[in-house]
Amino acid sequence: MANRVIIVGGGGxxxxxxxxxxxHGFDVTVIDxxxxxxFQPGNLxxxxxxxxxxxxxxxxxxxxxxxxxxxxxxxxxVDLNERRVTTRSGRSYEYDFVVLASGxxxxxxxxxxxxxxxxxxxxxxxxxENSLKLWxxxxxxxxxxxxxxxADPIYKCPPGPHKGAFLASELLRSRGLAGKVKVVLAxxxxxxxxxxxxxxxxxxxxxxxxxxxxTFFTVNEVDNRENRLVSLEGEDIxxxxxxxxxxxxxxxxxxxxxxxxxxxxxxxIDKYTSNVQGFDDAYAIGDCTNAPTSKSGVTAHLxxxxxxxxxxxxxxxxxxxxxxxxxxxGKGTFVISDYDHPPIKVRLSRFKRLMEDLFVATYxxxxxxxxxxSPIFKAYFDATDEFIRRGEGW
Amino acid sequence: MPEITVDARGMACPGPISALTRAYxxxxxxxxxxxxxxxxxxxxDVQAWIEKTRNxxxxxxxxxxxxxxxxxxxxxx
Numbered sequence: 001m002a003n004r005v006i007i008v009g010g011g012g013x014x015x016x017x018x019x020x021x022x023x024h025g026f027d028v029t030v031i032d033x034x035x036x037x038x039f040q041p042g043n044l045x046x047x048x049x050x051x052x053x054x055x056x057x058x059x060x061x062x063x064x065x066x067x068x069x070x071x072x073x074x075x076x077x078v079d080l081n082e083r084r085v086t087t088r089s090g091r092s093y094e095y096d097f098v099v100l101a102s103g104x105x106x107x108x109x110x111x112x113x114x115x116x117x118x119x120x121x122x123x124x125x126x127x128x129e130n131s132l133k134l135w136x137x138x139x140x141x142x143x144x145x146x147x148x149x150x151a152d153p154i155y156k157c158p159p160g161p162h163k164g165a166f167l168a169s170e171l172l173r174s175r176g177l178a179g180k181v182k183v184v185l186a187x188x189x190x191x192x193x194x195x196x197x198x199x200x201x202x203x204x205x206x207x208x209x210x211x212x213x214x215t216f217f218t219v220n221e222v223d224n225r226e227n228r229l230v231s232l233e234g235e236d237i238x239x240x241x242x243x244x245x246x247x248x249x250x251x252x253x254x255x256x257x258x259x260x261x262x263x264x265x266x267x268x269i270d271k272y273t274s275n276v277q278g279f280d281d282a283y284a285i286g287d288c289t290n291a292p293t294s295k296s297g298v299t300a301h302l303x304x305x306x307x308x309x310x311x312x313x314x315x316x317x318x319x320x321x322x323x324x325x326x327x328x329x330g331k332g333t334f335v336i337s338d339y340d341h342p343p344i345k346v347r348l349s350r351f352k353r354l355m356e357d358l359f360v361a362t363y364x365x366x367x368x369x370x371x372x373x374s375p376i377f378k379a380y381f382d383a384t385d386e387f388i389r390r391g392e393g394w
Numbered sequence: 395m396p397e398i399t400v401d402a403r404g405m406a407c408p409g410p411i412s413a414l415t416r417a418y419x420x421x422x423x424x425x426x427x428x429x430x431x432x433x434x435x436x437x438x439d440v441q442a443w444i445e446k447t448r449n450x451x452x453x454x455x456x457x458x459x460x461x462x463x464x465x466x467x468x469x470x471x
Contacts, residue, residue, distance in 0.1 A: 153412030188415055189408040190439045196407055216446040218415055232419055233447045234469060292405070342406045 002027040005311070006085050006095040008075050008251075010037055010060040013286035013300030014101035016370045018068045020308035023371070030064060031087060033074035037063055039363050040157070040297070041325075043124050046131035047138075048167035053128035063367050075102070077254040080282050097281050099307055100255075100267055104156055104248040104287035104295055111151050113222030114244055120224065123243040124164050137241055138168070142177065144240030147184040149219040149229050152247040154264070156287050156295035158194055159326040159335060161185060161245055162202055169209040170329035178210065186217035186229065186237060195343040198326075198335055205328055205348065219244045248295070251288050266290040271339065272317040273310060274303050283307045293320045293339065301366075302381075305374060321381060321388075325356040332356045338388055345393040396422075400429045403460060407435040411443060418447075418467065426452070427465045436461050 003026050007014045010032035018028045042056025061070045073087035078098060085093045106126055108115045118126070122133025138146070146168055148161045165185040172181045185192070185206065191199035192206060192213050206213060220232040222244065229244065230236045250265030260268050260276050267284040268277040271291045276282040285307060286300030293299055302318055309316035320339030325332055332353030337343040346352070359366075366373040387394050400417045402410035410431035417427050429440065437454065440463045444451045452464040 153408070153415050188412065190411060190442055191408075194408045194412075196435065216443060218419070220419070232415065233443075234471065235446075292409075 003096040003311070004094065005029070005097045005099065006031065006093050007099045007101055008032075008078065008085065008253075009100070009102035009286075009288075010034070010064070010070070011101065011103055011286065011300070012037075012297050012367060013304045014099070015060070015063045015367045016301055017099060017101065017285070017304035017308055019063075019065045019368060020304065020370050021311060022065045022068050024312060026311070027069075028067075029069040029071060029093065030060070031071045031073055031075055031085065031093070032060055033072070033088075035059060035072055037367075038128055039360070041163075041360065043126075043128060043131040044160075044163055044167055046128055047122070047124035047134040048164070048171050050135050053132055056128060058364060063364065065368065075253045077256070079256050080260065080276065080279050081256065083281065095281075097283070097311060100251065100276070100282075100284040100288055101286050101300065101304070102251050102253075102288050104250065104266075105252055106246045107249055108246050110247040111219060111222060111244065113224050114151070114219075114246060116224050117222045117242060117244060121241050121243065123245075125160060125243065125245055134243065138171065141181055141241050143180045145182040145184050145238065146172075147186065147229060147237055147239040147242040149186040149217065149237070149242060149244040150188055151219040151244055153188045153194070153218070154295070155245050155248055157324065158294055158296070159324055161187065162193060162206070163327055164243065165206060165211045166209070166328040169211055173209075173329075181240075182210065182212060184212045184214065184237060184239070186214040186219070186231070188216065188218035188232075190215055195335065195337075197343050197345050198333075201333060201345065201348060202326065209329075248287075250290075262290050264290075271320065274307050274318065283310075291318075291320070293337075294322045294324055294335070296322060296324050298323045301370075301377075305370070319385075321385070323381070323384070325352075325359070327353055327356055336384060336388060336393075338385075341388045341391065344388055344391060347393060395424045395426060397426045397428065400427060402429055402431045402433075402436070404432060407433050408439065409433065410436040411439045414440065414443065414463075414465075418449075418470075421467045421470065423467050423470050425467045427467060429461075429463045429465070431461045431463075432459055434461075436463070440465075 045051040193199040218232040221230040285303035331348040
């Protein structure tokens with residue numbers, strides 16, 4: 001009998017893994033409570049460029065190869081000892097291997113006033129619907145300040161708030177509001193970006209566009225009556241419109257034994273193999289894990305390849321490689337690092353912006369046909385890994 | 395008084411200061427937070443954090459490559 005693989009989550013990591021395994025005779029089932037897969041960076045385009053959400057949405061089954069089973073149901077528990085996944089509808093699935101790829105969960109109730117803020121303005125972070133709401137909110141903003149804040153140092157897509165600030169300033173400039181609406185970026189860390197090396201590249205660019213930067217500002221409360229964000233560190237910022245990246249946590253479904261989750265509910269894994277700690281037949285990939293690397297699509301993608309290779313019998317390991325794109329209004333750069341090397345200095349260029357735009361254009365194909373795209377990505381990663389090892393950029 | 399130890403050894407910048415921020419969120423005035431870090435950037439970062447938050451830096455020492463910051467929480471509202 002073919003090995004039964006249950007994948008919890010049909011986002012980038014889960015779908016790529018399913019499509020890598022299916023041709024090799026595995027009995028693969030993807031379970032997701034959603035019927036749609038949305039390309040998360042697309043939220044920025046919806047919120048700041050008015051692009052239609054449909055462009056970034058696909059039905060999950062359309063992204064899975066023929067032969068992959070898809071179940072539209074919500075997972076409520078995973079029993080690692082009994083090798084069983086149970087869903088909201090009461091169904092139970094036994095497996096030979098399980099892979100948790102359900103992403104991080106966003107907690108809008110952790111910060112007082114945050115949910116109300118989201119309902120007032122939308123955001124560019126959580127969903128296409130909320131991004132569309134922000135696009136409509138920003139249409140009505142003619143003066144004052146647009147503030148982007150962060151409520152916890154650990155969040156997915158570390159450059160997300162910065163991309164938002166660049167695209168917001170571009171949007172306001174295009175509407176002739178550059179001197180009338182101020183863009184403010186507030187971050188929990190000591191520099192404009194978590195990595196000092198990357199902050200040194202971004203900060204002059206942000207300042208050049210008039211973006212006001214607040215460091216050591218961890219949003220702790222949203223005062224919707226006074227329209228101000230209050231930080232854990234004791235500062236406050238007034239806003240006309242604000243977006244706050246919420247605290248994140250790991251999966252809310254039960255996993256037994258409970259010890260495989262950390263204090264924030266992230267699944268504890270071996271950072272190289274993606275094995276859930278203590279289980280050689282269970283893996284977790286992407287944003288739902290406690291791996292000490294960026295919560296980003298590239299991590300989910302590379303971990304999916306590692307898990308696929310391991311299930312095929314190879315001793316593959318994930319290096320912790322990141323390649324997170326940062327875009328300004330015309331240029332791009334990447335946050336390139338791995339477990340053993342901090343981010344290197346990668347200069348902004350129009351070419352790297354083109355690379356990012358090309359990647360966006362190929363995303364759906366890369367998810368469905370990873371066997372075609374992986375060698376191309378691998379060639380790029382191999383070439384740039386040399387730069388990481390030498391501690392220099394390109 | 396409660397003592398919270400944050401072991402951020404092996405974490406690269408800004409891991410230690412991020413770990414401190416997360417511990418600070420759950421702390422109360424009077425608590426002691428001890429942060430252990432190996433990233434050299436932690437020293438100036440924690441000094442800047444103290445200046446910003448107006449908490450008390452009881453001591454900042456380094457021994458065998460491990461930086462130890464002892465912080466008394468005094469400024470939480």
